[in-house]
Amino acid sequence: MKTDGFSKLHPVTNFLFFLGVIGFGVVFQHPAYLAAGVVAAGIYYILLDGRKALKAIAAMLPLFLLVTVLNPLFNTRGANVLFSVFGRPYTLEALCYGAAVGGILVITLLWFGCYSRIMTEDKFTALFGQLAPSLSLLLVMVFRLVPNLIEKARQITGARHCIGLGGKQATKKEKLQNAMTVLMALTGWSLESGILTADSMRSRGYGTAKRSNFHLYRITRSDVLVLMFTGITAAVTLYSAFAGATGAKYTPTLSFAPVTPMLAAYCLYLLIPAIIHLKEVILCRIFISKI
Amino acid sequence: MPHLHIQNLTFTYPGSNIPALQDVNLTIRQGEYIALCGRSGSGKTTLLRHLKTVLTPHGTRTGQILFGDTPLELIPHNIQASKIGYVMQNPEDQIVTDKVWHELSFGLENIGFDRTAMRTRVAEMACYFGIQDWFHKDVSTLSGGQKQLLNLASVMAMQPEVLILDEPTSMLDPLAASDFLNTIRKINLELGTTIIITEHRLEDILHGADRVVVMEQGQVVVNDAPRAAGSALWQQKHPMFAAMPTPMQVFYRSGGQEDCPLTVREGRTWLNNLLPQGASIPSLPETPEEPSDEIALQLKELWFRYERDSSDVLRSASICVPTGSFHAIVGGNGAGKSTLLKAICGICKPYRGKVSVFGKSYGAHKAGELFRNCLAMLPQDPKSLFARDTVAEELQEVCKDDAQIAQMAALCKIDHLLNRHPYDLSGGEQQRTALAKVLLTNPRVLLLDEPTKGIDGFFKEILADILCKLKKQGATIVMVSHDVEFCAKYADRVSMFFDGQILATHTPRAFFGGNSFYTTSANRISRSIFRDAVTIDHLVQLVESNREAAQ
Numbered sequence: 001m002k003t004d005g006f007s008k009l010h011p012v013t014n015f016l017f018f019l020g021v022i023g024f025g026v027v028f029q030h031p032a033y034l035a036a037g038v039v040a041a042g043i044y045y046i047l048l049d050g051r052k053a054l055k056a057i058a059a060m061l062p063l064f065l066l067v068t069v070l071n072p073l074f075n076t077r078g079a080n081v082l083f084s085v086f087g088r089p090y091t092l093e094a095l096c097y098g099a100a101v102g103g104i105l106v107i108t109l110l111w112f113g114c115y116s117r118i119m120t121e122d123k124f125t126a127l128f129g130q131l132a133p134s135l136s137l138l139l140v141m142v143f144r145l146v147p148n149l150i151e152k153a154r155q156i157t158g159a160r161h162c163i164g165l166g167g168k169q170a171t172k173k174e175k176l177q178n179a180m181t182v183l184m185a186l187t188g189w190s191l192e193s194g195i196l197t198a199d200s201m202r203s204r205g206y207g208t209a210k211r212s213n214f215h216l217y218r219i220t221r222s223d224v225l226v227l228m229f230t231g232i233t234a235a236v237t238l239y240s241a242f243a244g245a246t247g248a249k250y251t252p253t254l255s256f257a258p259v260t261p262m263l264a265a266y267c268l269y270l271l272i273p274a275i276i277h278l279k280e281v282i283l284c285r286i287f288i289s290k291i
Numbered sequence: 292m293p294h295l296h297i298q299n300l301t302f303t304y305p306g307s308n309i310p311a312l313q314d315v316n317l318t319i320r321q322g323e324y325i326a327l328c329g330r331s332g333s334g335k336t337t338l339l340r341h342l343k344t345v346l347t348p349h350g351t352r353t354g355q356i357l358f359g360d361t362p363l364e365l366i367p368h369n370i371q372a373s374k375i376g377y378v379m380q381n382p383e384d385q386i387v388t389d390k391v392w393h394e395l396s397f398g399l400e401n402i403g404f405d406r407t408a409m410r411t412r413v414a415e416m417a418c419y420f421g422i423q424d425w426f427h428k429d430v431s432t433l434s435g436g437q438k439q440l441l442n443l444a445s446v447m448a449m450q451p452e453v454l455i456l457d458e459p460t461s462m463l464d465p466l467a468a469s470d471f472l473n474t475i476r477k478i479n480l481e482l483g484t485t486i487i488i489t490e491h492r493l494e495d496i497l498h499g500a501d502r503v504v505v506m507e508q509g510q511v512v513v514n515d516a517p518r519a520a521g522s523a524l525w526q527q528k529h530p531m532f533a534a535m536p537t538p539m540q541v542f543y544r545s546g547g548q549e550d551c552p553l554t555v556r557e558g559r560t561w562l563n564n565l566l567p568q569g570a571s572i573p574s575l576p577e578t579p580e581e582p583s584d585e586i587a588l589q590l591k592e593l594w595f596r597y598e599r600d601s602s603d604v605l606r607s608a609s610i611c612v613p614t615g616s617f618h619a620i621v622g623g624n625g626a627g628k629s630t631l632l633k634a635i636c637g638i639c640k641p642y643r644g645k646v647s648v649f650g651k652s653y654g655a656h657k658a659g660e661l662f663r664n665c666l667a668m669l670p671q672d673p674k675s676l677f678a679r680d681t682v683a684e685e686l687q688e689v690c691k692d693d694a695q696i697a698q699m700a701a702l703c704k705i706d707h708l709l710n711r712h713p714y715d716l717s718g719g720e721q722q723r724t725a726l727a728k729v730l731l732t733n734p735r736v737l738l739l740d741e742p743t744k745g746i747d748g749f750f751k752e753i754l755a756d757i758l759c760k761l762k763k764q765g766a767t768i769v770m771v772s773h774d775v776e777f778c779a780k781y782a783d784r785v786s787m788f789f790d791g792q793i794l795a796t797h798t799p800r801a802f803f804g805g806n807s808f809y810t811t812s813a814n815r816i817s818r819s820i821f822r823d824a825v826t827i828d829h830l831v832q833l834v835e836s837n838r839e840a841a842q
Contacts, residue, residue: 121389122389122390122393133400137387137388140387140388140389140393141387141388143389144386144387144388144389144430144431147431148431152675155670155672155675156675156676156678158633158636158638158670158675159668159670159675159676160676160678161636161637161638161662162636162638162662162666162667162668162670162729162738163662163667163668163676163689163728163729163732164661164662164663164667164689164732165688165689181678181688182678184678184679185675185677185678188677188678188714189674189675189677192674192714193381193383193384196379196381196384196385197384197385197386197387199346199379200379200384200385200386200387200442201387201397201401202345202346203343203345203346203372203377204372204397204398204401204445204446204449205368205369205371205372205373205398205401205402205449206401207401208367208368208369208372208401208402209369209401209402209403210403211400211401211403212399212400212403212404212405212406212409213400213406214393214396214399214400214404214406214409214410214413215393215406216392216410
């Protein structure tokens with residue numbers, strides 16, 4: 001994760017990539033495109049998260065199978081009846097369509113998994129801070145608030161435990177009462193800190209002028225290159241989609257558009273982060289070996 | 292050239308008859324370093340808040356404040372925001388954003404700085420304050436000292452001409468506090484920023500201050516250079532004299548006349564000149580110990596870590612506290628002292644070792660009985676114990692007996708505050724309210740986690756008084772603290788906590804007398820002449836008995 005090259009790029013580059021990849025992933029139903037999507041997203045997810053990613057992917061498999069198997073129960077269209085369930089036909093085409101839907105679901109889940117690793121909160125606020133400075137500050141403060149509240153609640157329960165309040169063998173009613181008291185204490189304490197934070201904000205000029213927005217990211221040469229590459233491959237993919245290369249019909253009979261060389265452009269597009277990641281890992285090895 | 296000019300300022304809070312500030316006149320010149328002191332409730336914070344319009348409290352006011360030669364309220368808020376920096380007491384609550392770099396730029400964003408200029412400014416600040424190493428960190432991972440330094444840097448990023456600090460180090464440990472105060476001194480010397488600071492630790496700032504302003508009931512009673520101010524306080528027999536640096540107190544209390552020493556170095560020179568042949572009586576007689584044979588609290592080889600694969604915080608920590616003694620545990624910041632107390636209370640569960648209270652192991656006490664009439668802890672932050680709307684209701688939460696509550700309120704000197712909201716009290720009063728709540732469970736073993744943090748010298752005396760009374764009633768007290776002077780003065784035994792273990796345990800005199808760095812000012816001043824003089828009282832007594840012996 002620390003060595004991931006793609007996450008070092010500007011938030012705009014990251015965000016546009018994910019926008020495209022999730023957009024395409026949801027729309028394309030052509031089996032070749034689906035397979036490319038699953039493989040590419042899976043590769044990058046594993047590169048980012050290692051063993052944990054494998055576990056997550058293993059958990060997605062039953063989901064995929066479930067969607068695949070369940071779809072023919074609701075969707076009975078299709079020419080090839082395999083058998084019948086409760087007197088309703090269970091068709092091969094519906095089964096394939098179920099697999100396609102499952103694939104789309106898996107692709108989306110995988111990309112969102114990557115997204116949450118790459119687009120951290122500060123990247124998100126850096127990206128949208130310009131548009132709505134106050135809103136982005138609010139978001140930042142909320143991010144801080146939640147762990148703060150948890151820590152305070154822990155301190156309150158700890159302190160109360162040490163004077164014999166909120167014991168373990170209390171009755172249900174007492175437990176509820178105790179929880180209410182902790183909540184009250186937490187509210188009081190948080191309001192009190194809120195007043196201080198407000199003072200600190202006002203004393204540093206909050207609300208006296210139009211806010212600007214600071215972040216540490218800069219558009220570099222590699223951002224420009226990656227953005228251009230993303231743009232070209234996405235444009236080619238889009239063109240091929242309009243030209244019908246991604247056309248797929250599952251019911252009543254399976255019919256897919258023939259695979260064209262345009263698929264290569266889509267694959268390249270999907271592999272951008274993985275390629276950058278691997279490039280960075282290799283470069284790092286080389287640089288470190290020189291030390 | 293006067294920088295800030297306070298003229299005949301009188302201020303009364305709404306609903307109060309007594310003015311919080313009364314006819315205050317103060318001229319502060321450009322680049323001056325002013326130490327503002329006074330007991331809590333003397334109007335220090337109220338005065339400081341008047342120096343920045345957005346923070347000025349509501350109420351009736353007469354008189355005026357000039358910044359340069361313009362009345363302060365006529366200066367637009369955004370100019371005030373950058374020209375007058377204000378740092379408050381609580382490091383945690385002042386921080387607004389979640390990342391260090393973002394917090395540094397917060398003020399600049401507010402006044403609409405453009406991004407390229409901000410980048411340079413933030414970089415500059417990070418370098419000057421030594422923040423580079425934790426520049427990218429999450430604010431939540433910082434220590435208290437780092438947080439307060441970040442607050443300072445974030446204010447300094449706006450390049451203020453005046454820097455106002457309201458008890459900035461009261462929540463920090465001594466090491467972090469003295470680092471912080473050194474940084475303030477550096478800002479004053481290198482940038483010429485005017486500094487106005489209120490502080491309990493006068494020892495650390497007085498030698499650098501140009502003037503000391505002492506407040507009492509909303510009035511300025513002393514306004515002079517540090518040495519002259521000390522002399523004035525001594526002559527007035529003013530209670531604030533007890534907050535002055537150790538060398539100064541020893542000097543006047545043992546009959547010194549001319550210019551008093553301010554630092555340990557000057558104190559040593561003075562003492563060496565006073566006794567050029569060395570001391571004929573080098574040490575006070577040993578006070579015999581009266582160890583009790585009953586053991587109140589025993590820890591046997593406790594091991595604890597927070598997570599399975601983190602490192603050990605407690606590494607075979609053992610201690611034995613006899614009944615009726617006041618045991619202090621000192622040690623560095625983040626060493627795990629608070630964790631030790633939490634392990635005794637069962638908030639943290641040690642994975643090895645045994646805790647026994649009055650000879651019974653932890654599990655042998657009946658559930659729910661341990662924290663009734665047996666063991667209780669006062670947490671570091673008294674606010675974590677507050678859950679009700681008035682002090683009286685707080686106390687009723689643990690005890691239903693009104694007579695007992697009244698008695699406890701009198702003992703903790705909060706009987707006049709029973710109808711107030713706990714959050715409206717000062718730091719020392721909150722501490723005592725929390726203590727009263729803890730004491731109402733009738734603990735025979737009382738654990739205290741940094742009880743002197745954030746309270747001034749006057750409240751410390753009251754706290755010590757309460758603790759002495761409890762001890763007389765037979766309670767056992769275990770305290771972890773950074774406050775070396777407090778431990779030296781009141782504890783029966785002192786232990787050093789280091790590397791997850793409890794190392795040396797001695798009487799305060801033997802313990803601090805043997806240390807040369809981790810010790811009290813009194814011992815630092817006198818260690819070449821006297822043996823084991825660790826408090827101001829010891830030192831004054833020794834100087835006097837030596838003087839008598841010489842005659």
